[in-house]
Amino acid sequence: MSAHPLPARRWRPGFASWTTLIVGGLLLWSLWAIEASPERLARLPAQLAQVLGFFWPVDWQYGHTRVLPAIVESIQLAWIGTIIGAALSLPLAILGASTLFPWAAKVIKGISATIRAVPEILWALYLVPIVGLGPFAGALALGINSVGMLSKLGAEVVESADLAAMEAVEAAGGSRLAAIRLGLLPQVLPELMAHWLFRFELNLRASAVLGVVGAGGVGGLLLNTLRYRQFEMAAAVLVLTVLVVLAIDMVSGSVRRKLLRG
Amino acid sequence: MNRPAPPPRRLGLWLTILIGLGAMTAWSGISIGFSVSELVCNAAGGSRLLRESWPPDFAFLPRLIGPFLETVQIALIGTVVGAVIAIPVAVLAARPVSPNWLTWILDRNFMNILRTLPDLFWAMLFATAVGFGPLAGALALSVFSVAVISKLFSESVEAIDLNLTEAVRASGGSWLQMIGLGTLPQVWPQYAAYVLYAFELNVRGSMVLGLVGAGGIGMILETQRANFEYERVTMIVLAVLVVVLLIEQFSIAVRRRLT
Amino acid sequence: MSATAASNDVMIRFRGAGVTYPNGVVGLQDVSLDIRQGEFVVIVGSSGAGKSTFLRTINGLTPLSTGTVEVSGQPVPRRQGRDLRQLRARIGMVFQDFRLVRRVSVLNNVLIGRVARVAGWRSVLNLWPRADVELAFSALERVGIVDKAYTRAGELSGGQQQRVGIARALAQEPEVILADEPVASLDPVTCHQVMEDLLRINRELGITTLVNLHFLDLARRYGQRIIGLQQGRLVFDGAGRDVTDADFQRIYGRRPEEDDFLQEAST
Numbered sequence: 001m002s003a004h005p006l007p008a009r010r011w012r013p014g015f016a017s018w019t020t021l022i023v024g025g026l027l028l029w030s031l032w033a034i035e036a037s038p039e040r041l042a043r044l045p046a047q048l049a050q051v052l053g054f055f056w057p058v059d060w061q062y063g064h065t066r067v068l069p070a071i072v073e074s075i076q077l078a079w080i081g082t083i084i085g086a087a088l089s090l091p092l093a094i095l096g097a098s099t100l101f102p103w104a105a106k107v108i109k110g111i112s113a114t115i116r117a118v119p120e121i122l123w124a125l126y127l128v129p130i131v132g133l134g135p136f137a138g139a140l141a142l143g144i145n146s147v148g149m150l151s152k153l154g155a156e157v158v159e160s161a162d163l164a165a166m167e168a169v170e171a172a173g174g175s176r177l178a179a180i181r182l183g184l185l186p187q188v189l190p191e192l193m194a195h196w197l198f199r200f201e202l203n204l205r206a207s208a209v210l211g212v213v214g215a216g217g218v219g220g221l222l223l224n225t226l227r228y229r230q231f232e233m234a235a236a237v238l239v240l241t242v243l244v245v246l247a248i249d250m251v252s253g254s255v256r257r258k259l260l261r262g
Numbered sequence: 263m264n265r266p267a268p269p270p271r272r273l274g275l276w277l278t279i280l281i282g283l284g285a286m287t288a289w290s291g292i293s294i295g296f297s298v299s300e301l302v303c304n305a306a307g308g309s310r311l312l313r314e315s316w317p318p319d320f321a322f323l324p325r326l327i328g329p330f331l332e333t334v335q336i337a338l339i340g341t342v343v344g345a346v347i348a349i350p351v352a353v354l355a356a357r358p359v360s361p362n363w364l365t366w367i368l369d370r371n372f373m374n375i376l377r378t379l380p381d382l383f384w385a386m387l388f389a390t391a392v393g394f395g396p397l398a399g400a401l402a403l404s405v406f407s408v409a410v411i412s413k414l415f416s417e418s419v420e421a422i423d424l425n426l427t428e429a430v431r432a433s434g435g436s437w438l439q440m441i442g443l444g445t446l447p448q449v450w451p452q453y454a455a456y457v458l459y460a461f462e463l464n465v466r467g468s469m470v471l472g473l474v475g476a477g478g479i480g481m482i483l484e485t486q487r488a489n490f491e492y493e494r495v496t497m498i499v500l501a502v503l504v505v506v507l508l509i510e511q512f513s514i515a516v517r518r519r520l521t
Numbered sequence: 522m523s524a525t526a527a528s529n530d531v532m533i534r535f536r537g538a539g540v541t542y543p544n545g546v547v548g549l550q551d552v553s554l555d556i557r558q559g560e561f562v563v564i565v566g567s568s569g570a571g572k573s574t575f576l577r578t579i580n581g582l583t584p585l586s587t588g589t590v591e592v593s594g595q596p597v598p599r600r601q602g603r604d605l606r607q608l609r610a611r612i613g614m615v616f617q618d619f620r621l622v623r624r625v626s627v628l629n630n631v632l633i634g635r636v637a638r639v640a641g642w643r644s645v646l647n648l649w650p651r652a653d654v655e656l657a658f659s660a661l662e663r664v665g666i667v668d669k670a671y672t673r674a675g676e677l678s679g680g681q682q683q684r685v686g687i688a689r690a691l692a693q694e695p696e697v698i699l700a701d702e703p704v705a706s707l708d709p710v711t712c713h714q715v716m717e718d719l720l721r722i723n724r725e726l727g728i729t730t731l732v733n734l735h736f737l738d739l740a741r742r743y744g745q746r747i748i749g750l751q752q753g754r755l756v757f758d759g760a761g762r763d764v765t766d767a768d769f770q771r772i773y774g775r776r777p778e779e780d781d782f783l784q785e786a787s788t
């Protein structure tokens with residue numbers, strides 16, 4: 001506390017003004033560096049309108065022979081990635097809770113932070129030469145990333161759980177493992193499962209990118225149609241992808257809400 | 263007192279769910295060619311790859327500085343542009359302060375679709391429009407940032423204290439004044455946190471976009487990979503790891519001070 | 522004095538027992554006493570006097586730093602492990618905050634009392650033997666809430682939850698029940714009901730029962746024997762009906778105040 005109850009007020013540029021100034025400066029510098037001149041930006045709307053025009057009319061010709069199978073593959077590899085993530089993250093979430101295993105938690109949190117820092121596409125980059133081009137590599141890449149994410153979120157759920165019931169199990173002669181199964185798991189499992197489902201939604205979105213390095217899913221098809229300027233077919237890929245992803249989000253979202261309520 | 267009858271065990275329901283999940287997993291696993299044996303058999307190839315990837319080529323490091331700078335620039339532009347556009351998008355999609363039902367529903371769906379379109383698409387779209395390079399990447403990340411920030415931010419706006427908002431309205435303020443004086447001041451800290459979070463995502467995202475030719479470190483990565491220069495690839499991956507972790511720590515530190 | 526009871530029916534024996542917590546706080550200091558089989562003992566003392574510490578040394582939830590505690594002649598193991606778990610299986614514990622798993626049924630909570638007696642895979646898969654389910658049901662019958670067996674524990678009132686806690690302890694078929702301020706979170710009426718339950722179980726089944734209490738009138742009314750603790754030391758040990766206000770003053774180190782009584786509204 002200051003000794004003067006009412007210090008003399010002097011105008012100072014506040015935190016907000018400084019931030020705006022610095023960010024503004026960095027922005028201008030970045031724009032200059034990537035050669036985003038005003039002329040280029042002025043031309044952008046017209047160019048964009050022209051390109052968007054290419055996407056019409058939507059070409060459904062390969063809808064069910066190529067697009068749908070690719071989307072299905074995306075769903076499959078997202079699913080397997082999520083299953084891998086959920087299965088491996090469950091023990092890691094418990095071992096990674098500092099309230100239960102202070103020592104192991106530090107190690108596990110470090111490892112999962114490292115895993116999370118590497119974008120899944122880089123994992124795929126290494127996995128493709130090992131297991132070959134295709135969705136298996138993509139599923140593994142998503143799996144690795146999911147383990148990192150889900151262990152962190154899971155450990156947070158476990159850390160916020162009430163450990164009192166666990167002590168009751170141990171007081172009745174139960175082992176640590178029994179205390180975790182009977183006293184902890186019923187508390188945290190619904191929340192963990194909600195995280196798994198949300199990770200599935202995110203994995204499905206991520207799977208649309210893995211195709212870039214040949215790791216399967218709808219991404220490869222999207223990339224190729226756009227690269228070879230088959231915009232009308234790309235439109236079909238986009239429309240179907242958006243519809244499927246939104247539908248799955250809706251189902252998964254309502255299951256998640258049910259899990260968290262019950 | 264009588265013992266209650268056990269509730270119906272709904273064994274059928276549970277069995278159906280379990281079998282459904284199992285079938286989904288089996289079907290997916292088989293279709294994508296999941297096999298542990300393949301993993302084991304390819305261990306030899308894997309170890310060769312690892313040997314080729316090690317040690318990282320440190321002599322290559324100086325040549326990464328330029329591309330990294332470009333990655334950060336792309337991410338910065340994307341974040342700032344996205345952050346500005348996200349404000350109206352988020353406010354109009356927040357139920358309690360949205361001016362009317364139609365705006366709300368339209369904006370909400372707009373946000374959902376934006377979020378669902380892959381960033382890969384935006385990168386290719388802008389690359390087709392303005393040519394391959396960092397500008398296309400920055401534009402794609404702008405759209406991506408709008409999607410990320412507006413989703414989170416509109417949830418924060420929905421959770422504000424409406425009494426303050428009402429007070430501005432009651433003293434004769436316009437809708438814009440209600441937003442500017444009664445709503446946004448309540449949520450600036452969250453907004454700043456989301457913007458920082460989007461910046462983290464954008465640094466990662468710009469690597470993906472680089473792979474399809476939208477500038478930055480991803481582009482170097484793609485060329486080295488195509489030439490099987492795996493010692494350089496490892497160098498890039500390690501550098502990426504360090505940069506991402508640094509930015510994350512910076513962002514966490516700032517966010518902690520904000521809240 | 523009961524501290525010199527004949528050794529053949531001694532259930533719990535403290536000898537020079539002391540607890541110093543890792544942070545240096547002394548929780549219990551040089552306590553020596555015997556508790557005979559079938560006794561109903563109430564432990565009183567102000568907050569922080571060491572009542573919980575005293576109880577928790579008996580089932581090894583808090584390890585002793587000095588001295589010994591024996592339960593029917595067997596010293597409480599200091600290390601975690603099978604020996605300690607087998608001892609704990611014979612000692613039921615009831616907590617102030619109930620410590621139920623709120624999301625699962627009352628029956629499943631009571632079955633936790635059987636955890637040390639059934640094969641590990643059975644408790645993991647929630648496939649309890651019929652005989653153990655039977656035991657859980659009769660424990661619930663004894664505390665009068667068998668009709669709630671399939672209700673979620675979290676949906677019950679405080680008094681009902683504490684009965685589930687007692688049933689869980691009973692399901693262990695214990696030789697000793699330790700109750701750590703079992704009524705501190707309950708309203709006066711429920712409070713007496715729960716105390717009556719504990720007393721009845723003690724009489725009917727002959728289970729040695731130790732109850733930590735905060736309220737003096739409850740202690741005087743239910744404690745056949747009262748043990749007074751102050752700053753971790755034993756300062757009183759005598760029959761409940763003989764306790765005078767002067768004794769309480771000694772235990773609390775001050776004159777009893779209104780807060781120390783539960784105002785006998787129900788009687």
Ligand SMILES: Nc1ncnc2c1ncn2[C@@H]1O[C@H](COP(=O)(O)OP(=O)(O)O)[C@@H](O)[C@H]1O
Pocket residue numbers: 542543544546547548566567568569570571572573574575
């Ligand atoms: N886990 C612990 N770590 C450190 N000090 C503790 C711990 N548990 C209790 N204490 C301290 O030991 C003393 C006795 O506590 P406790 O046995 O809980 O008393 P009571 O149950 O009579 O209120 C208190 O001073 C308390 O602060």
Ligand SMILES: [Mg+2]
Pocket residue numbers: 572573574701702
């Ligand atoms: Mg206590």
